[in-house]
Amino acid sequence: METLTKKINGFKSEEIVTTVQALQKDPSLAYFEFRARNKWMSGGHNRSTIRDFYGGGEEDTSRKKAFVFDNGEPPILLGDNEGANPVEYVLNALAGCMTTTMVLHAAANGIELKSVESELEGELDVQGFLGLNDQVRNGYKQIRVKFKIDGDITEEQKEKLYAFTQMSPVFDVVTNQVPINIVLD
Template sequence: MTDSMVAVELDRSRGGSLEALLALPSGEVRAYAVLAHRSAAAAAVIAETLAGSGLAVLLFESTDVEDVVRAADHLRANFEAPSVLIGHSAGGVAVLAASRRIAETRAVVTVNAPSGEIPPAHTALLVMHAPTDQVVGIQHAGHLFVAARHPKSFIALDGADHLLSDPADAAYAAAVLAAWVARHLPAAGTPAPSAAELAHRVVVTESADAPYGQRITAGRHQLTADEPVPLGKDTGPTPYDLLLAALGACTSMTLRMYAERKQLPLRQVSVQLRHARIHATDCENCETAVGLLDRIDVRIQLDGDLTDEQRDRLLAIAGKCPVHRTLHSEVQIRTSLDG
């Protein structure tokens, strides 16, 4: 172990902690990477080689996607979110799945790994596999590589075993990996996306948990969406539920901000919402005269020693929340194919 390795303890989602190491470059950090492995010796060689190329690597032994996500959260909170995810053996399956939950991912590398989820569009993929691997057959690498989108690369680790037990094999894999990663990182001095930019980035991908299930990554937050039974499996709110949640949350936040600014004795806000499709003839003040239209009913409960005048003012303010105004304004939605 070298002085460039720093011990780190990560909190696990199911409780307890995970011991990890952070390999740091001697000079400026060009980017951060996460390495989930099953061989401490090979992982150390890879991490130290990448550190020599300017990458800081957080490495740990795990095959759990939640551990990879937690590791990324740790780097994001304390340094910078990882742009490279590396997985050895079953750790490769974990980083493939995590690439859809870590919005900052630019490149994914698997080493002697079973096939898994395909990384998001425009995420570079390097598949490294030993043709003579007796634990995970080379066919797994073939399935993953064929299914993945470009940019993608494949490197055969001729003569190596599953754990890269021979130091020479580990060194070769590390050198090739470092050279490949360098091609898929921003040039030195390129500013990383700001926290504000990431906060407004939402990525939705299909989930394998249900026919219509979706994984939603909003900045560093994870959500799910689905359709109710029998069409779906009810693994998450419906899209309209999420729309109502956005309006309700925005309404409550707007009321709280106003009450704080005006020093009103507002203790608690609760917003109930319901969406329905109604006939236009049932709406007296709507521009649409025929057919069906959407109606959202919003009921607000205000707890606190408020006067009637204060309650009326809060009701008026509720209609000024940004999401409410967006739903009432002209919205341009630009849709294009990616890749």
């Protein structure tokens, strides 16, 4: 029983087991719909709010107030640094999701970690999105991710951690084409 109540990497083993069992029993609980709302403010500045979502078979009401993200651009890209720019948020989302995915799966597999840090770099040529060169991609042409992991881990466990990072939903979003339906009202 001690193994189930034990916390590994900040996750309670019992909660991992209970969640997995619930999803195995009723796969419909695995469906989630996340939402973001955005409003243009001025120039390159716009603001996103994130609060409600559907998951686990119902609307979630745990968030009492919205998370607010200001999107901006640095002056060299015609902005006033109102916030990180959207492609920087992609790096943030990728870092956060790969880290959480790795740490959660490590916990589920009994791999204890002391710390995890990452550095991400994305290469982007703005000629693409500015319409100056149709041979240049609009988005990142490459993203480099470097993890620094502290823990008493074997080479085999390190290989598992590497595989866990690729189970990240955001990793999937940026490495596979996701259909996007755009509607203009």
